[in-house]
Amino acid sequence: MAVAKANNRGRAKAAAVIPQLSWSEVRPAALVLVSGTQAFLADRAIRLFRDILRAEDPSIEISDISADSYTSGELMTLASPSLFGEPRLIRVSSVEKCSDAFLADAQAYLSQVADDTYVVLRHGGGQRGKALLDAVRRGEGNGIEIICAEITKDTERYAFAQAEFTHASVRVTPGALRSLVTAFADDIGELASACGQLIADASAEVTEETVDRYYGGRVETNAFRVADSAIAGRAGEALVLLRHALGTGAEPIPLLAAFASKLRTMGRIYGVRGGAGQLASAHGMAPWQVDRARRDMDGWTEHGLAVCIQAVADTDAQLKGAGRDPVYALEKMVLLVARKGRAAA
Amino acid sequence: MHVSVWQGLVGQDEAIRVMQNAARATASGVADAEGSASDMTHAWLITGPAGSGRSNLAFAFATALLSTGPDTLDATIAQVRGRTHPDLGVLTSQKVIISIDDVRSLVTSSHFSPSIGRYRVMIIEDADRMPERTSNVLLKALEEPPERTVWILCAPSEADVIPTIRSRVRSIRLRMPSVQEVASLLRAEHGVDEVVAERSARLAQSHIGMARRLATSPEALARRQETLDLVFGIRGVAHAMQAARRLNDIALEDSAAITTERDERDRAETLRNLGVAPGAAIPPALRSHVKQMEDDQKRRATRSVRDGVDRILTDLMSAYRDVLMVQLGASHEIINHEFRVELAEAADRLTADETLTFIDSITVAQQRISSNVTPLLALEALLCTLI
Numbered sequence: 001m002a003v004a005k006a007n008n009r010g011r012a013k014a015a016a017v018i019p020q021l022s023w024s025e026v027r028p029a030a031l032v033l034v035s036g037t038q039a040f041l042a043d044r045a046i047r048l049f050r051d052i053l054r055a056e057d058p059s060i061e062i063s064d065i066s067a068d069s070y071t072s073g074e075l076m077t078l079a080s081p082s083l084f085g086e087p088r089l090i091r092v093s094s095v096e097k098c099s100d101a102f103l104a105d106a107q108a109y110l111s112q113v114a115d116d117t118y119v120v121l122r123h124g125g126g127q128r129g130k131a132l133l134d135a136v137r138r139g140e141g142n143g144i145e146i147i148c149a150e151i152t153k154d155t156e157r158y159a160f161a162q163a164e165f166t167h168a169s170v171r172v173t174p175g176a177l178r179s180l181v182t183a184f185a186d187d188i189g190e191l192a193s194a195c196g197q198l199i200a201d202a203s204a205e206v207t208e209e210t211v212d213r214y215y216g217g218r219v220e221t222n223a224f225r226v227a228d229s230a231i232a233g234r235a236g237e238a239l240v241l242l243r244h245a246l247g248t249g250a251e252p253i254p255l256l257a258a259f260a261s262k263l264r265t266m267g268r269i270y271g272v273r274g275g276a277g278q279l280a281s282a283h284g285m286a287p288w289q290v291d292r293a294r295r296d297m298d299g300w301t302e303h304g305l306a307v308c309i310q311a312v313a314d315t316d317a318q319l320k321g322a323g324r325d326p327v328y329a330l331e332k333m334v335l336l337v338a339r340k341g342r343a344a345a
Numbered sequence: 346m347h348v349s350v351w352q353g354l355v356g357q358d359e360a361i362r363v364m365q366n367a368a369r370a371t372a373s374g375v376a377d378a379e380g381s382a383s384d385m386t387h388a389w390l391i392t393g394p395a396g397s398g399r400s401n402l403a404f405a406f407a408t409a410l411l412s413t414g415p416d417t418l419d420a421t422i423a424q425v426r427g428r429t430h431p432d433l434g435v436l437t438s439q440k441v442i443i444s445i446d447d448v449r450s451l452v453t454s455s456h457f458s459p460s461i462g463r464y465r466v467m468i469i470e471d472a473d474r475m476p477e478r479t480s481n482v483l484l485k486a487l488e489e490p491p492e493r494t495v496w497i498l499c500a501p502s503e504a505d506v507i508p509t510i511r512s513r514v515r516s517i518r519l520r521m522p523s524v525q526e527v528a529s530l531l532r533a534e535h536g537v538d539e540v541v542a543e544r545s546a547r548l549a550q551s552h553i554g555m556a557r558r559l560a561t562s563p564e565a566l567a568r569r570q571e572t573l574d575l576v577f578g579i580r581g582v583a584h585a586m587q588a589a590r591r592l593n594d595i596a597l598e599d600s601a602a603i604t605t606e607r608d609e610r611d612r613a614e615t616l617r618n619l620g621v622a623p624g625a626a627i628p629p630a631l632r633s634h635v636k637q638m639e640d641d642q643k644r645r646a647t648r649s650v651r652d653g654v655d656r657i658l659t660d661l662m663s664a665y666r667d668v669l670m671v672q673l674g675a676s677h678e679i680i681n682h683e684f685r686v687e688l689a690e691a692a693d694r695l696t697a698d699e700t701l702t703f704i705d706s707i708t709v710a711q712q713r714i715s716s717n718v719t720p721l722l723a724l725e726a727l728l729c730t731l732i
Contacts, residue, residue: 100629260722267586267725302582306729309586313726316718 016137020145024163028052030113031143033136037125040189041148046120050089053118059086067098067129075105079114087116095123095132106132110141151188157181160188164195165206172198175208183215186248221245223258226334231262231296235338242334252319252326259337260312265293267305304341311336350408350422354398355530355553356522360391363517364402368409386515388487388496390472392503393519396552399499400437400470402519407433407466410495421462432459437470440644441651445479452486455494465494472498473505480507487513527551531560547680550663555656568595570683572657573664576728577687585728593721596653604649608642654720655711658727662707664688665700672697706730 023045026032032049034042053060063078078090095102109119110132119141123133136143151157158181165172180198184191194215198206201214221241230238245255268283269290276290283290311333318329335344351361366384389406391399404425411432412421424430436443436451451467459465469475475483487496487510496514500506503516527546530553531537537545537560548569549556558565572595575588615638616623619631627635663680670678671692681688695703710727714720 260719264586264725267582267729268590270582272583302732305582306585306732309582309729310726313713313718313722316722317713317716320717322716 016145017139018137018143018145020147023048023146023148024167026052026146027144028056028118029142029144030118031110031136031141032118032120033123033133033143033145034120034148035123035125035133035145036148036150038148038150038188039124040187040192041151042122042124042146044192045146045148046091046122049118049120050091053087053089057087059084060089061086062089062091064091064093066093067095067102070099070102070105072101072105075102075109075119079109079117079119081114081116085116087118088114089118089120091120091122093122095121096126096128098129098132103129103132107135110135113141154181154185157185157188157191161191161195164192165199168199170199170202170206171204172206173208176206176211179208179211180215183211221248221250223250223255224262226255227258227262227337228296230259230334230337231266233299233338233340235335238334238338239331242330246327246330252330253316255330256312256316256319256333259333260309260316262293262296263305263309263312263337265289266297266300267309269293270297270300270302270305300340307341308337311341349418350405350412353530353534354402354405355526357393357398357402357519360402360517360519361405364406364409368406368412387490387494388498388514390498390500390503390506390511390514390516391519392500392505392516394521394552395501396549396554396556397519397521398553399501399519400468402517403468403470403497403499406497407468410464410466411462413462430461432462432465434465434467435470436468438474439648440641441474441648443469443471443475443479445476445482448475448479448482452482455486455496456491458491459493463493465491466497467494468497468499470499472510473500475506477507480510484509484513522551522553524551527553527556531556535561537561544683547682548663550659550680568599569660571595572660573681573684573687576661576664576731577684577691579728579731582729582732585732586725589721589724589728592657592724593654596650596657596720599653600646600649604642604646608645611638611642650720651714654714654724657724658707658711658714662704665691665704665707668692668695669697669700669704672700703730 021027023041026045026049028049034045036042050062061082065074065078075090075092079088082088092102092106098106106121113119121132121136123129135141137145151160158177161177161180162172165177180191180194184194198210198214202210221244223245226238226241226245229241242255246252265283265285269279272279274282276287276294279285280287280290315329315333317323319326323329351365354361363384367386370384391403391406393399407430408422408425411425411430412418421430425433428435434451434454436447438447448469451469455465455467457465469483490496498506498510498514503511524543524546527549528539528542531542531545532539535557541560545556545560545566548566549559559569572592575591579585579588612635613623615635616627619634621627621631664684667679667681667684667688668691670676671688672695679685679688692700706727710723713723713726
């Protein structure tokens with residue numbers, strides 16, 4: 001399965017002898033280690049695990065502990081057998097920030113796993129608690145590991161969305177999937193809830209038209225794309241992208257930093273001859289940045305660059321308290337940059 | 346009165362006379378010294394341009410107030426110099442702002458009665474670095490001070506403290522010492538020869554601390570030279586951007602040179618105070634302490650870089666002031682004699698209007714840096730006005 005392949009990527013775990021599975025393959029085991037930085041998938045895996053156990057025995061007793069505020073003995077108390085002998089699920093969150101007491105108790109627990117008890121350890125990545133993880137991976141406690149790595153590639157996102165629809169037995173056209181994946185390029189959680197919405201509402205087949213009706217006009221963008229289109233002189237597009245960026249959670253200061261960085265590179269190499277590699281090493285940049293800046297330079301004048309750089313510094317001051325409306329200050333700057341520093345006609 | 350207390354403070358005779366009178370009024374007992382009782386008050390604000398010796402004067406005044414008699418004067422001077430006098434509270438900030446907690450603890454300690462001398466003296470250097478909320482904490486203490494506590498605040502000008510503080514203090518204004526006065530101080534203190542002393546005092550525009558650095562550190566002089574060379578050499582936007590980057594680097598290097606050593610010393614001391622053996626791992630319970638120290642160091646570095654850029658801007662300001670002087674034909678008052686050729690060249694290239702615009706931009710850049718604009722960006726924008 002594509003998702004499984006994606007999730008196992010890039011992690012060398014030669015020492016692990018326990019099964020390492022993707023979130024959708026979770027199955028009952030006395031100990032489940034859910035590792036990786038992708039919180040959304042981890043939540044899903046844990047929810048799925050709970051549902052499976054509940055289906056087996058509805059009387060299951062579920063308790064949650066947080067490893068960072070753990071005090072000695074809690075785990076043993078929860079894992080000790082109860083009067084009527086119902087199965088127990090203990091979900092332990094933030095093992096990556098666990099207290100020393102938790103480490104000691106958990107390691108002790110590994111050597112004598114309680115009957116009818118399922119323990120889920122959620123480790124969000126990092127070095128803390130490595131000894132415990134290694135012990136679990138060596139097979140102590142007879143556990144399984146669910147790896148929830150970050151999803152970074154578009155193809156993986158595509159596969160993820162496809163799996164969502166397949167799972168719900170809803171047909172979807174490739175075009176619809178593509179536009180969904182472009183619209184929700186940042187957060188896998190948002191992508192999943194968008195899929196969920198479409199699945200819940202859709203009748204027979206989800207087409208591009210459906211996606212457009214639900215999420216049309218939504219564009220994920222980032223600071224550099226705003227700066228790119230402004231520098232290329234496409235004022236309208238730059239303003240739209242700026243609004244989208246602000247609307248999807250970008251902060252004004254990083255947006256401004258992107259402009260400053262691009263204009264700075266252009267300024268540094270304006271009118272300077274020489275090979276890209278040579279210039280790049282002289283300025284501590286990558287050669288592609290030099291090439292890119294050279295291409296961006298089309299239509300720019302020295303004076304225009306100087307004016308824009310001054311405007312960026314002024315906008316920085318505006319964003320940092322000299323002005324009242326950061327968005328207005330940014331828009332004004334974007335328009336000036338899109339005119340390549342010339343006065344408004 | 347005490348000659349040695351006021352030593353090394355040049356050109357502030359008027360201010361020193363006021364303070365001497367105040368100290369004398371208290372020494373002779375307020376009640377029986379008729380006419381001089383009004384010379385003393387409980388809160389003072391010393392204002393003057395950067396480098397005029399505000400803090401030095403404040404500490405000299407503190408020494409005079411704390412001193413119990415000629416016999417113990419040497420000990421008092423040494424204690425004040427080491428900031429270890431039990432009746433002296435000092436708030437000096439190496440960060441961008443003075444934090445409210447610092448002021449609160451100072452206010453609390455101002456209520457202790459003096460243990461040795463007649464007074465408890467509280468000094469706030471850089472009172473202009475107090476945000477308004479922090480200043481308000483001080484108001485109550487200034488308005489109803491404990492009987493034997495004297496507050497001394499230092500700021501560049503009266504406008505730098507909020508009006509409610511201004512109205513509660515007696516103000517002493519310092520003037521800019523002349524180049525000759527600073528030069529003779531340098532000769533007396535550091536034994537540098539006349540030419541060096543004169544040049545350092547002139548290039549530092551009578552800023553005493555800066556003049557000292559220029560007279561004693563060849564690197565500081567070379568850095569100043571490089572700064573002006575760079576800026577006079579700007580011919581295009583690529584040049585300007587390069588120069589801005591170099592200036593920023595100069596400020597960073599400067600700051601790193603000052604802070605690295607001090608940071609390591611602080612760290613070693615903090616760890617020793619916390620009882621961590623050298624080289625041992627820091628126990629989790631103490632990590633927050635160490636984290637706090639590191640945060641403080643980071644803030645200090647920020648301030649240090651900003652100060653460095655500000656110094657560079659001051660140097661540029663003096664150079665372009667000279668350019669304007671040349672353009673207006675008033676060339677007898679040139680500060681940067683060493684750059685005659687470059688000055689003349691720049692004066693030819695620019696019009697007086699353009700020079701004035703650039704000088705304005707320097708002021709704007711200084712304001713931007715103090716309002717947290719990225720120093721590199723502010724420098725780039727400034728140098729781009731030269732194109």
